[in-house]
Amino acid sequence: MRHPLLACLLALLAALSAPVPAQVVKDPAPLAFRDAAEERRFHALVSELRCVMCQNQSLADSNAQIAVDLRREVLELMRSGRSDAEIKDYLVARYGEFVLYRPPVRGATWLLWLGPGLLLLAGGVVLVRIVRRRSRAAQVPADDAQEW
Template structure:
């Protein structure tokens, strides 16, 4: 009876278990391995969002690393692999999105915001420039 109860209690934890392929990635040579690690460090995990594909332990990251290696074995270039992943997951998968019309705000927005802030600050300081501070009457508060 206790064994049945223990088995029933373990069922919810099994529902969250992830099945992963236990076989390690097979590289043809050290150059391919270096290229793979460089490429996966430039790609973002679509689940974790703040981790690279190389650093993430999410199941989808494992799957995407295998897919990247398969694409490399097919002879695709890094640009082709990135384009393929962008088509599937959007620009979000790239840590450094391409500079194009729809990403201008992403690339130049911070500088534009800083410039607008500097103009506003300069106007405020210019308006206050005419008023002098009152003389110190020597009292302590």
């Protein structure tokens, strides 16, 4: 009795571990804009927002289903009369500051903003020290006893 149960369990585990093909995102109805100004505002806004799934793409560039849904939501929020700042605040409240490509400078984000400059400055200091050390070692001491 143990062997058939074990065989069924192994078959079930094998079936559950089989790869599942990814679902292709199909946008049933493309976004329709009322005018060119709304379209420009929409594209400017979604290019400043990060896809919460892809993490390295903007909402404008991502093809993930959540990005499609968020683009629709952003358009609905725009049409409800919210400003760009209100839309960003709404998305930050839902997904955190990660959704912003340019998070505000705060105590938690100061290293993000100042880190590259600090690394560049530290690299410059190290480079200057190395060059000075090599130039001191390369100097030949003057030998007064030698005649040319």
